[in-house]
Amino acid sequence: MPKLLPIVEFLEHGIKKPIWDCHMCGQCVLHSTGMTCPMTCPKTLRNGPCGGVRENGHCEVKPEMRCVWVKAYERKESLPLPQSWRDHYNDLRPPVNNQLKGTSSWINLITKRDQVTPAGWIVESPVQENLRAKE
Numbered sequence: 001m002p003k004l005l006p007i008v009e010f011l012e013h014g015i016k017k018p019i020w021d022c023h024m025c026g027q028c029v030l031h032s033t034g035m036t037c038p039m040t041c042p043k044t045l046r047n048g049p050c051g052g053v054r055e056n057g058h059c060e061v062k063p064e065m066r067c068v069w070v071k072a073y074e075r076k077e078s079l080p081l082p083q084s085w086r087d088h089y090n091d092l093r094p095p096v097n098n099q100l101k102g103t104s105s106w107i108n109l110i111t112k113r114d115q116v117t118p119a120g121w122i123v124e125s126p127v128q129e130n131l132r133a134k135e
Contacts, residue, residue, distance in 0.1 A: 005104065005107060008104045009024075009102075009103065012024075016028075016030075020036070020037045021037055022037055022039075023039035023040065023101075024103070024105075025039050025096050025100065025101055025105070026100025026101055026102065026103040026104070026105050026108050026113075027096060027097060027100055027105055027108065027114045028105035028106075028109075031081075031085045031088065032089055032091055033072040033076070033089065034071070034072040034073065034074070034075030034076030034081070034089065035075055035079060035081070036069075036071045037068075038068055038069070038072070041067075041068040042059060042062055043061065044096065045069070046093045046095070046096065047093055049067055049070070053067045053069070053070060054067075057070040073089070094117075097114070097118055099118060100113065100114060
């Protein structure tokens with residue numbers, strides 16, 4: 001498998017970059033964002049618009065650019081996507097694990113590497129610690 005990694009990464013980037021402006025985050029969510037890469041958002045927001053969307057649907061950071069999340073919503077509604085993909089649009093997505101940047105999301109999906117929570121990302125609150133201590 002290690003010998004195939006560069007080939008798969010080359011193929012994935014070669015297909016996804018020209019079509020969806022893929023940024024090779026390693027955790028692709030195109031299927032749940034109307035085939036719109038959320039990493040093209042200047043703020044790289046993966047869970048919807050920032051609140052700064054202009055009335056004309058353009059980005060507050062790059063006014064000449066259409067808001068990625070406006071495009072995602074429009075595409076979700078207009079493209080012939082499976083209903084199950086449309087249903088994922090409002091799902092809460094975890095933050096990007098930047099350790100996966102530049103890797104193949106296809107390989108990461110198969111190996112479940114994209115589902116691993118990096119050390120330090122989950123912190124128990126004092127309430128959770130108290131409950132655990134009482135057990």
